[in-house]
Amino acid sequence: MSDSILVVVEQREGKLNRVSWETIAAGQAIAAATGWDLEAAVVGASSAGIAAEVAAKKVAKVYAVDSPKLEPYTPDAFAAALKQFLTSNQPKLVLMPHTYQVRDFVPKLATAMGRTVISDCIGFKYESGKLVFTRQMFQGKLAADVSFTSDAPWFATFQNGAFRGDKAEAGASAALVETVNVEIADNVIRNKPQEVFKEAKQAVDLTQAEVIVAVGRGIKEQKNIEIAQQLADALGADLAASRPICDSGWLPMDRQIGSSGQTVAPKLYLALGISGAIQHIVGMKGSRAIIAVNKDSEAPIFEIADYAIVGNLFDIVPPLIEEVKKAKAGS
Amino acid sequence: MLIFRKPIEGIERPQMPADVVIVGGGPAGMACALRLSQLIDQHNSAHPDSQLSKENIYVLEKAREIGQHCLSGALLDPRAMRELLPGFENEAPLDAEVTKEAVYFLTEKSKFKLPTPPFLRDHGNYVISLNRFVKWLGGKVEETGITIFTGFAGSELLFDGDRVTGVRTDDKGVDKEGHQKSNFEPGYDLRAKVVILAEGPRGSLTKQLVSKFDLAKNVNPQTYGVGVKELWEVPAERIAAGEVIYTMGWPLTTHEYGGAWIYGSKDNIVSLGFVTGLDYADPRLDPQRVLQEFKRHPFVAKLLDGGKMIRYGAKSMPYGGWWAVPPVAGNGWMILGDSAGFVNSARLKGIHLAIKSGMLAAETAFEALKKDDSSAAVLGEYQKKVESSWIKDELWKVRNMHQGFEHGLYAGIFHTALQFVTGGRGVRNRYPGKAGYEHMRKLADLPVDGGAEANLIGPAKGDGKLTFDKLTDLYHSGTKHEEDQPSHLVIHDTNICNTRCVKEFGSPCQNFCPANVYEMVDDASQPNGKRISLNPSNCVHCKTCDIADPYQIITWVPPEGGGGPNYDGM
Secondary structure, three states, X not given: OOOEEEEEEOEEOXXXXXHHHHHXXXXXXXXXXXXXXXXXXXXXXXXXXXXXXXXXXXXXXXXXXXOHHHOOOOHHHHHHHHHHHHHHHOOOEEEEEOXXXXXXXXXXXXXXXXXXXXXXXXXXXXXXOEEEEEEEEOOOOEEEEEOOOOOOOEEEEXXXXXXXXXXXXXXXXXXXXXXXXXXXXXXXXXXXXXXXXOOOOOXXXXXXXXXXXXXXXXXXXXHHHHHHHHHXXXXXXXXXXXXXXXXXXXXXXXXXXXXXOEOOOOOEEXXXXXXXXXXXXXXXXXXXXXXXXXXXXXXXXXXXXXXXXXXXXXXXXXXXXXXXXXXXXXX | OOOEOOOOOOOOOOEEEEEXXXXXXXXXXXXXXXXXXXXXXXXXXXXXXXXXXXXXXXEEEOEOOOOOOOOOOOEEOOHHHHHHOOOHHHOOOOOXXXXXEEEEEEOOOOEEEXXXXXXXXXOOOEEOOHXXXXXXXXXXXXXXXOEEEEOOOEEEEEEEOOXXXXXXXXXXXXXXXXXXXXXXXXXXEEEEEEEEEOOOOOOXXXXXXHHHOOOOOOOOOOOEEEEXXXXXXXXXXXXXXXXXXXXXXXXXOOOOOEEEEXXXXXXXXXXXXXXXXXXXOOOOEOXXXXXXXXXXXXXXXXXXXXXXXXXXXXXXXXOOOHHHOOOOEEOOEEEXXXXXXXOEOOOOEOHHHHHHHHHHHXXXXXXXXXXXXXXXXXXXXXXXXXXXXXXXXXXXXXXXXXXXXXXXXXXXXXXXXXXXXXXXXXXXXXXXXXXXXXXXOOHHHOOOOOHHHHHHEOOOOOOOOOOOOHHHHHHOOOOEOOOOOOEOEEEOOXXXXXXXXXXXXXXXXHHHOOOOOEXXXXXXXXXXXXXXXXXXXXXXXXXXXXXXXXXXXEEEOOOOOEOEOOOOOO
C-alpha cells in the first residue's frame, strides 16, 4: 500500500468548520510534493452529508467515521474513534486544523497511539525525501523546521490561515465516500459534556455612551459604588471608573477610562471623586461637557471641568439623584 | 490579595539549544553581539573548512523595540566605539560634539562656577540619545544575522550544579492571580553554552547569580544613584548644542550625594536630570521631587522658561566603583556593563565601559565557541582581559571616589582631592563601603518637618509648566504593561510593609519610586490602618525599589516581555 495523507476535517453539531478547506489545501500541496495519496475523514454521528461535501474536492476517498457515541462531541470518544480508524487505515500523515476542538482531543489521541504531534504549523517543505514542518517560535520572530523521527502515523496541525481554503482544488468527479462504523465501548467516555456556552463577555463599549458617570478613589469603598450606579440609572448613563477602582476589582476592567483603558467622548461626563491625573484625563478630555465633584479644590480635574463642584460626593450625589428623578418625572 | 510573578511550575517548556545568549540589548549587549559577529566573520573567511555559525547566538531584550528601555544623560566617550567600529562617527546618531562645559555649585538662589575638574572635561565626547544610539547599534547587529528577541525577558537562570546552562524567558499570558490565560505561552528554556548578562544596573538575573554563588562576598556592596530625567524642548539659543553643565549642591544639602546634568542637544532639545545617591538618610526624600526643586532654581528655571517637557524617565546607576565589581566570569557565564558595575563615578560615564566590556566578553565567547569549552577556565579569560584593559585603568584611578562621600560633601571633596593627587589611593588603597539602604534612618530619629531636607520630602505638587507631580511626569515616560498579570515587584513579606515599615520608615517606597508604583492605602483591618498596594503597570524599570528598600524585601523581576517605558529620544 502506498503512503497516504489523511486530512481529518472538523465538524461540530453537523456543521463543517470552514477552516477544514485550508487543511484540505495543505493536504493537496503535500500530496503534490510527495506523490502520496490524499484521503479525508470526517468524524461524527451521521456525518455522511459532510463527507459528501468534502468528496467534491480533489481527494482519493472520504471516510465518514461514524458512531452514535460521537454525538455530542467528547474528547474521549473522538480519540477512541480515530485511534480505531487509524490503526486499520494506517495513513502515514494525519493533518488537522489547529482548532480548539483539535487541541482538545489530539494530544490524547497521539499519546494513546504513542506518537507525537507537530502542532500549529505554518508550512511544510519536502526536501530530498524528508518532510519538514515549519512552526513559529518566539511569537513569530523565529521559524523552526521540525520533522518526525517516529513511526507513522504522524500528526500535524496547521495554523488558521496557513493555507488558503479557496485554493482547495475540486476533484474531476466526486470521490468515493465510505462509511466506517466504529465501536466505542460505554466505559470509554468519561467526559460529560455540558451545554455549549460562549464566555459571557459583554464587552462594555463606553465609546458609544452619551452620558457617563465615572467614579474615582473618592468613592472610598466598594459598597459606595451603588450611589454612583443609582445616579447612572437615573440619568440613563453608563458607569465607568478611574484606574484604582478597576484595579481594586470594584468594577470590571472594561469600565476603565484613561490611558490604560477606554477613551471616550460622551455628551456629558460626570466625574465623581476623580482627582484627574493626566492618565485619566487623556481618556475623557474630549467629552462635550464635564461635571466634576471633588473635595479637593485644587484637584486637576477642575482644570478641564465645565462645572466644578467642590464638596463631598456623598453629600452631593444623593440629592442630585432625587433632582434628576424629579426632572425626568416632570418631563 | 497581591499575587507576585514567578515562572509557572510543573509545565513542560520548549527547549532550544543556543551557543550564546546575551540577556539585555543595551550598549553592552549590542556591542558584544556585534564584536562576536566580527570575530566569526574573520574566522570564517580565514578558515573555509571550519565555519562557525551565528545562527544560535541570541540577544534577549525585554522592550518591545530595540532601545526603548535605554535611558541615560547621555554623553558618549567615543573610545570604545572607535575600537568597535572605526569611523562610527560618520553614521551613528550623534547629536552634538561637546564644545563647552561648566560645573556650578548651587545655593538656593545663586550659583558659583567651579573650576572644571579634569575628569569632567568633556571636549571630544558626544551628546547622544542612548535610545537612538542603541537603536542604531541594534540595527547593525540585526544586519549580521544575529537574532534579537525583542519582547522577551530573561526571567530565570538555569543551572546544573555550579554551571550556568541557560536562560528561561518570561511566561506570557498569565493573569493577575497567576493563572494561565487563553493566550498563555510558556517561557522558553534557552540551553546556552555561554550566558552573557548585560541587563543594566541591578540586573535581576545578575542578582540571582551573585546571590547563588555569593559573588559579592569579597567586594564592597554596590552603591547606586537614581537618575531622574526630563527631556525638554526650549526656545532657541538658551543653550548651545554640545554645551554641558554639571551642578552640585542645591537642592540637596551637604548630607546627600548627587548632582544634576544639563546637556544641550540639537534642535533645541535639552536633556536634564538629577542623580540622587540612594544612600540618603531621610526615608521621606523623593528623587522625583528633587528634580522638580532643582528646576525651580533661577538658573535652571530661566533656561527652561517657555519650553516644554516632552519626555520623562528614571534609571538607577551603579557607582560603587572598582571595589564593588564582583567576579565577572565563571562557569558558563559572564557579566557586562552596568550589571557588573562598570561606571566611572567621577566622570559619571559608563556607556563606553559597557561597550568595551561587551567587546572583551565577545572575544572570550568566541574562543569558547572555537574550543567548544565554556568552562570557568576559558571564560575566566574575560576577567583577565578586563583587568588588563583600560576599563581597569580608568576605574582604578577613581576606585575610592564614591566611598569618600559616604560622610557628606565636605569629606567627599577632601577625599577626592587627596585621591586625585595620589592616583586614586587617598588615605588607603581600598576604602570600605556600606550599602546605600543602610544609611536610611528611622522617622523617630529625624526632625518631623524634615529639617534642612524639608524641600526634598513629600510628593512634588507641580505647576504644570516648569514642575510636575509624579503622575504627570510618569505619563511622559510612555510606560505601558499588560494590566492583567501578576505583580513583577515581588515583596517577600508584605507584613513588614503593613506593620513595621509604615511605622518605622513611613513607607519610603512611596517616595523613592519615581513611578508611583507603591502606595499605602487605607485599610482599617491593618494595625496601622494602612496596607501596601501596588500599581505595577506604572513601573519604568529603574530598579530603585530593589536597591533602596531598607528591609531588602523587594525583588524586581521582569514583567511580561514587551511591557515598560517608551524612551523615544531619551
